[in-house]
Amino acid sequence: MVLSELTYPDGYQTEVMEIRAEQSIGKIFIFHGMLEHHERYIEFAHFLTENGYDVFICDLRGAGSSAHDQQTYGHLAPGDGFQQLVDDAQYLINRYEDDRPTYVLGHSFGSLLVRRLGQTMGHALAGVIVVAPPPHPGVAGEVGHRLIATAMKRKGATHQSRFFERLLFGRYNLKFLPARTDSDWLSSVPEEVDSYLDDSNCGGLPSLGFLHEVTRASLDVTTSARIHEHPKSLPVLFVAGMDDPVIHDGEGLNGIIEKYRKADVELSVATYDDARHEILREADREQVWSDILMWMKQNKIQ
Template structure:
């Protein structure tokens, strides 16, 4: 495994983890979820490398040790923060372009980034893997986004609000009450939840600017119009836990699936019973990994 520093054109620095395969048949670029970091994917990346894929995972802007060092943890610039993540991702992918098949995998918030990449550069990709995807947030999401924008004008983009954090994400744990922690919705494995809570590079309060970009991306990337930008030649795999509150316990996932099928996109869907949000770190993670690998090999470009 190689960990290197990457500096984007605007000077922002991040860490990139490259897990190398002995005889590589392709590349995977992975994008993590909200308020976590690349090191949480070492186990999955090593599995994929052992099966022939070079894996690249970077800390997204506003995440990880680099963000703490640059005093930007949990913050994105309102208005263009998500677009900056898209540009960062394209810069990373282009940096390692070598003609081998390229897959993009995104988890949760990272899946919004992955889906947007599929829409704007899908013809250059071999496949898209969408893990624990947030659906379109509907009328409530639109109202929340407008309210965040209004408060942000008064308090500033870097202001941290427990109220908005609870408003947007507080319902996730309701299904698991009485809960051991506020984060039981992440995984059915207590050790995984405890690991997340103990990690200084996980969690915390996001800024209003960050929440503005999360809600804006959720509203934009998941629309039918955006989905119709996705090339019909780019296959997609959706992976989710049946008990994941982020996908509205499957209801939101069904809505996303319908939109992709209406757009005539080649789509496969795998769901797992008794599994929550962090499906790649669930009790039956090796089955999930194996299913992703099987799908990738079925869609390999020769």
């Protein structure tokens, strides 16, 4: 495993983890979820390298120790913060461009990022893996986005709001009450929940700017118009736990799948009963990993 510093054109710095296979048949870029960091994917990354894939993972802008060092943890610039993430990802992928198949995998908020990459640079990719995907948030999401924009005008983009954090994500734990923690919705494995809660580079209150970009991306990337920008020949794999409240226990996933099918995109779906949001860290994680690997190998020729 190699850790290296990466500086984006605008000066923002992050850390890139490279884990190389002995005999590589392809490469995959993994993009983590909201308010977590790249080191949480090391176990999964080693599984992929053992099976022939070079893995590249970086802390997204506003996440991890790099963001703490630059005093930007939990913050994105409103208006262009999500586009900065897209530009960052394209910059990272282009650094390692070669003739091997290139896959992108994104978890949760990171899944919005890889879905957008499929729409903007899909012809350079071999496949898009969408894990625990937020669906289009509908009218409630539109209202929440406008309320956040209004609050930013009064309090500033860097203001941290417990109210809006609860408004957007507070319902996730309801189906697991009485719950041991406020984060039981993440995984059915108590040790994994505790690992998240004990990690200083996970959680915390996001800024209004960050929430603005999360809601804006959720409203934009998931529209039928955007999905029609995805090349029909670029395969997509959706991976989700059926007890994940982010996908509304399957209902939201069904809506996403229907839009991709209407766009005639090559599509595969893998769902897992009794699994929650962090599907890559669930009790049956090795089955999930193996299913992803099998799909990648089936879609390695472009």
